[in-house]
Amino acid sequence: MININYLQDSDFKSADFVDLQRRFDSIRTSGDVGxxxxxxxxxxxxxxxxxxxxxxxxxxxxxxxxxxxxxxxxxxxxxxxxxxxxxxxxxxxxxxxxxxxxxxxxxxxxxxxxxxxxxxxxxxxxxxxxxxxxxxxxxxxxxxxxxxxxxxxxxxxxxxxxxxxxxxxxxxxxxxxxxxxxxxxxxxxxxxxxxxxxxKSEDLLRGAADLREELNEAKNSMSQYALTLYIENMKAGKRNSVLMPYSSQLKSLSDWYCQLWAESLGKEKNLDNQIVNSGQTPISSLGANDQHSTVQLFMEGPNDKYFTFIQVDQSENLVEISNPFPDIKEFNLYDGQQLHTVLNSELKATAFALKKNKRSVAIISIPVLNEYYLGQLFFFFQVATVYSSILYHINCFDQPGVEAGKLATKALLGDQTLLQLKREIEEIFNK
CATH class of the missing domain: 3.40.50.10490 (Glucose-6-phosphate isomerase like protein; domain 1)
Known part of the structure; x- marks a missing residue:
């Protein structure tokens, strides 16, 4: 199973999970969410x-x-x-x-x-x-x-x-x-x-199915993650959620996560039709690349981000560094090291530095990157999204905010039923 290590303490009560699970179960068993x-x-x-x-x-x-x-x-x-x-x-x-x-x-x-x-x-x-x-x-x-x-x-x-x-x-x-x-x-x-x-499709599905078994317990990895990010957002001002896998092969997972988290949780109104402007802004990042890019901002910029790192414990391809220049002493530190060891050391070092500077960090670990654990990652974030929507009291399955842009596009392309809208748009851009 995937493992999550939270580098900061959480003050949760059992009742928090029991009530959350009750509402979650009503969604899961409704027949409306497949x-x-x-x-x-x-x-x-x-x-x-x-x-x-x-x-x-x-x-x-x-x-x-x-x-x-x-x-x-x-x-x-x-x-x-x-x-x-x-x-x-x-x-x-x-x-x-x-x-x-x-x-x-x-x-x-x-x-x-x-x-x-x-x-x-x-x-x-x-x-x-x-x-x-x-x-x-x-x-x-x-x-x-x-x-x-x-x-x-x-x-x-x-x-x-x-x-x-x-x-x-x-x-x-x-x-x-x-x-x-x-x-x-x-x-x-x-x-x-x-x-x-x-x-292997069976392994992809089996990974998700095995993680699904956790849903029989109120406190599970997905509900805990959702509750953690919700509290960090609402009480500590962590309005942004950074997903930072230390694996180039998982960079696209961050892009997928951004759509899931943003389109599901970013809502103007809650289920009571009250204006709430809910959600966290997801940010796609990649380790170790972004240690030479956005980590400077993450470390010393606004403390408004929650960081989730993804660690792959073992690489399928083991590559050992061999120093062809032994007279260059600074190279000797890396001589004999596995490249994957360097990568995961950088993950831990960056997580440590962020925590030291009072940033909030969680590390999701998978033993290897294969179909089974990819299926778990997909299912983990999808279910965490549903739990989060309950906490925000919003509908995570619609996307009303994209409709205005769709209509405006049709108007600009000449839809004869949207001529007035086209005139409104042209007035703005022709000033």
Whole structure:
């Protein structure tokens, strides 16, 4: 199991956890929140495997078209688990950036590429824009075989992608109706990539399932983490949450966490419709790189951040430092050291220095980085988010704050039903 070491004392009472768990259980058993059941996806894994056996076996590239919760977790899986000898390739179109699209398309041979279009709603503007471009280009090359190179991961019933799939005979995989995008990584959203790359889906799910057993106890690692960060925010002014893995392979996990924490907990109104402007601003960081960047600010700037480090206890690849210049005495300190030992020593040293300067720090440790512990990390932060939403008394499963920008974009692109809004926007930018 993952282990958490809090470097500061916490003053919790048993009653705090009992009441929190009571409210948590009501959400978990409501039938409205499906991500708790995603570790039980054995059937879906088999369906994905069967599908991948039907595609052209010369296909060696997976191109994901998606954004936000439809892409960040997949990028995390790929980055965390990729091996040097893996011959399969993965690319992601997660922005409407023509230069980026041009670069990626130059790397994708349509004959050897499978395109997975991921959108829970089936109509995400950025995703649909990229999909139309890629589909058009692939059809020019593949002709009437183009649909064999596309698969959709979307809502089981609703949305534009389902209509296209039915009309064009394109395979689809379902994101459960009760699972939102940022909670969907253990659904076919992430499992298709996992299987395509040859990673172990069963281990990814088993890690989450084993951690789920902790939910039978009121005081568990996820409720304690949520309560710690909530109290640090509300009572100690820690308005920012820094996630800093000491593993380059987990840098993308920090990006995934930022979306999860920000979009779930950053709400203007609580469940009583009172204006509260809740949440913590998540900050993605990387050790040891950012010791030569943002750690100066973390150490001596505003004391308004809670730091969560992630330590991988043992590296899969052991690399020993050998000093080819023995006459340079300062090099001798590193001679014979494992590179991973240096990295984890820097983690402990930075955590110690932050604590010494009255900063709040927690260290999450995993024995190794593999599918099992990656599944635990995903599930840990998702469940901690739900616990946190109870404490803030907000809905962590919606995102009303993004709607204004969506409407404004449609107005600027010429939506005839939004002409007044377009005029308002132009008045601001034409001053």
């Amino acid at each position: 991500f708790f059941d995603l570790p039980d996806q054995e059937t879906e894994v088999q369906e994905i495997r069967s599908y991948l056996q039907t595609i052209d076996q010369s296909i060696d590239t997976l191109l994901l078209i998606g954004i936000g919760g439809s892409s960040l977790g997949c990028i995390t899986i790929y980055d965390a688990l990729i091996k040097a000898n893996n011959k399969r390739k993965f690319y992601c179109l997660d922005n409407v950036d023509s230069d980026r699209l041009h670069l990626i398309m130059a790397k994708c041979n349509p004959h050897k590429t499978l395109v997975n279009v991921v959108s829970k709603s089936g109509g995400t503007p950025e995703t649909m824009s990229n999909f139309m471009i890629v589909y058009t280009q692939f059809r020019q090359v593949l002709g009437d075989q183009v649909n064999k190179h596309f698969v959709f991961t979307t809502d089981p019933k609703k949305g534009t992608l389902n209509k296209i799939a039915a009309a064009e005979n394109i395979n689809t995989f379902s994101i459960p109706e009760t699972v939102g995008g940022r909670f969907s990584i253990l659904s076919p959203v992430g499992l298709l990539l996992t299987e395509f790359m040859g990673y």
